[in-house]
Amino acid sequence: EIVLTQSPATLSLSPGERATLSCRASQSVGSYLAWYQQKPGQAPRLLIYDASNRATGIPARFSGSGSGTDFTLTISSLEPEDFAVYYCQQRSDWPLTFGQGTRLEIK
Amino acid sequence: EVQLLESGGGLVQPGGSLRLSCAASGFTFINYAMSWVRQAPGRGLEWVSGISGSGDRTYYADSVKGRFTMSRDNSKNTLYLQMNSLRAEDTAVYYCAKALELSSYWFDPWGQGTLVTVSS
Numbered sequence: 001e002i003v004l005t006q007s008p009a010t011l012s013l014s015p016g017e018r019a020t021l022s023c024r025a026s027q028s029v030g031s032y033l034a035w036y037q038q039k040p041g042q043a044p045r046l047l048i049y050d051a052s053n054r055a056t057g058i059p060a061r062f063s064g065s066g067s068g069t070d071f072t073l074t075i076s077s078l079e080p081e082d083f084a085v086y087y088c089q090q091r092s093d094w095p096l097t098f099g100q101g102t103r104l105e106i107k
Numbered sequence: 108e109v110q111l112l113e114s115g116g117g118l119v120q121p122g123g124s125l126r127l128s129c130a131a132s133g134f135t136f137i138n139y140a141m142s143w144v145r146q147a148p149g150r151g152l153e154w155v156s157g158i159s160g161s162g163d164r165t166y167y168a169d170s171v172k173g174r175f176t177m178s179r180d181n182s183k184n185t186l187y188l189q190m191n192s193l194r195a196e197d198t199a200v201y202y203c204a205k206a207l208e209l210s211s212y213w214f215d216p217w218g219q220g221t222l223v224t225v226s227s
Contacts, residue, residue, distance in 0.1 A: 038152075050213075087152050091211070095167070096154040
């Protein structure tokens with residue numbers, strides 16, 4: 001099973017700041033990595049797929065990069081609605097796996 | 108608009124069974140793979156199972172293999188998850204999710220979830 005390790009576990013930032021979230025895979029997943037956002041009481045929402053493609057309706061301040069084992073989700077300038085939990089997910093191999101999540105909180 | 112509506116959750120005793128359903132609308136159901144993903148209270152996301160558009164291929168997490176069976180009825184645009192031999196650790200909100208593109212297994216969108224509680 002491919003293990004995805006996200007860091008940091010919690011990130012405390014202020015609106016307007018830049019957020020950088022990391023996801024590391026235990027073995028190469030190529031570009032088969034996605035990012036999701038989840039707010040309290042809501043289902044997750046797809047942000048980025050295939051490492052760097054924004055899903056429909058996702059603002060341009062969200063961007064993804066990386067390949068192989070190291071991936072990054074960047075939010076260029078935080079809006080109040082961006083404070084949430086973020087998960088990465090791989091589909092390179094079965095079983096599909098998620099990272100444990102990064103909580104982005106308001107400083 | 109794509110809509111996914113899960114149902115069938117509830118309280119069940121350890122060792123019991125439950126069948127979840129996910130009614131889909133707003134897209135050509137047979138063309139898309141689907142998955143179930145769960146989230147235990149206060150925990151992260153765990154992929155549970157996936158099924159191809161035609162239903163001829165299914166995939167499972169090791170934690171549920173042999174106990175859960177995923178299926179679909181393309182004539183009814185409905186997805187199912189039959190859960191047997193339930194354990195306390197199966198307690199979670201269960202989401203159904205549509206593949207972003209045909210069989211890509213990126214999850215978009217998700218249903219609102221249905222809560223399964225396994226407890227005596």
